[in-house]
Amino acid sequence: DGGITQSPKYLFRKEGQNVTLSCEQNLNHDAMYWYRQDPGQGLRLIYYSQIVNDFQKGDIAEGYSVSREKKESFPLTVTSAQKNPTAFYLCASSIQQDTQYFGPGTRLTVL
Amino acid sequence: GDSVTQMEGPVTLSEEAFLTINCTYTATGYPSLFWYVQYPGEGLQLLLKATKADDKGSNKGFEATYRKETTSFHLEKGSVQVSDSAVYFCALRVYGGATNKLIFGTGTLLAVQP
Numbered sequence: 673d674g675g676i677t678q679s680p681k682y683l684f685r686k687e688g689q690n691v692t693l694s695c696e697q698n699l700n701h702d703a704m705y706w707y708r709q710d711p712g713q714g715l716r717l718i719y720y721s722q723i724v725n726d727f728q729k730g731d732i733a734e735g736y737s738v739s740r741e742k743k744e745s746f747p748l749t750v751t752s753a754q755k756n757p758t759a760f761y762l763c764a765s766s767i768q769q770d771t772q773y774f775g776p777g778t779r780l781t782v783l
Numbered sequence: 784g785d786s787v788t789q790m791e792g793p794v795t796l797s798e799e800a801f802l803t804i805n806c807t808y809t810a811t812g813y814p815s816l817f818w819y820v821q822y823p824g825e826g827l828q829l830l831l832k833a834t835k836a837d838d839k840g841s842n843k844g845f846e847a848t849y850r851k852e853t854t855s856f857h858l859e860k861g862s863v864q865v866s867d868s869a870v871y872f873c874a875l876r877v878y879g880g881a882t883n884k885l886i887f888g889t890g891t892l893l894a895v896q897p
Contacts, residue, residue: 676826703883705883712890713889713890714787714872714874714887714888714889714890715827715872715885715887717884717885720883720884722883762826762827764827766883768883769876769883771817771829771832772829772883772885773829774819774827774828775826776825776826777824777825777826
């Protein structure tokens with residue numbers, strides 16, 4: 673089955689730790705995205721990548737980093753510089769400017 | 784800047800009632816418009832989309848018409864079911880530039896009671 677997978681489903685982080693969220697897709701999509709969702713708010717774009725080895729900051733990139741070494745993978749690292757990381761993180765992919773499809777999400781909680 | 788405004792929820796309906804969730808937008812250029820649905824604890828699923836004025840998107844009994852004159856993309860369903868209970872997001876994408884960025888509304892929670 674083609675689709676987008678995210679792992680883990682739940683993630684707990686201690687203050688001052690970096691954590692990495694995984695996103696993998698087998699849809700052969702060129703573009704991938706990371707969004708953050710907070711309660712009662714819409715999704716906000718963190719980073720996006722349109723091709724391998726290239727990525728761009730979105731609206732709320734501070735405290736986050738990404739890499740795009742393979743077409744299928746777009747991991748997101750939440751660094752200790754992110755002051756309020758507790759949120760639901762969603763990964764998406766698309767064929768360039770076409771419709772975005774989303775993964776099931778990772779819920780990150782800071783202890 | 785570009786933005787999306789949705790009616791605030793929660794919207795509570797009885798099964799088989801008619802549903803309308805309002806969505807209006809502000810955009811430069813000619814956006815594509817989307818409705819996504821999010822079931823509890825899950826990611827977003829594309830429900831329907833429209834890419835130009837007067838287009839009607841439809842899926843699973845839901846419909847929305849792209850109204851350029853009123854800058855609206857209201858979601859409707861003639862008879863809701865308990866299984867339709869979810870959060871619904873309206874979103875727009877403006878063509879041009881280097882990004883395929885989606886701009887989302889804040890979401891509307893729909894609760895359908897048996």
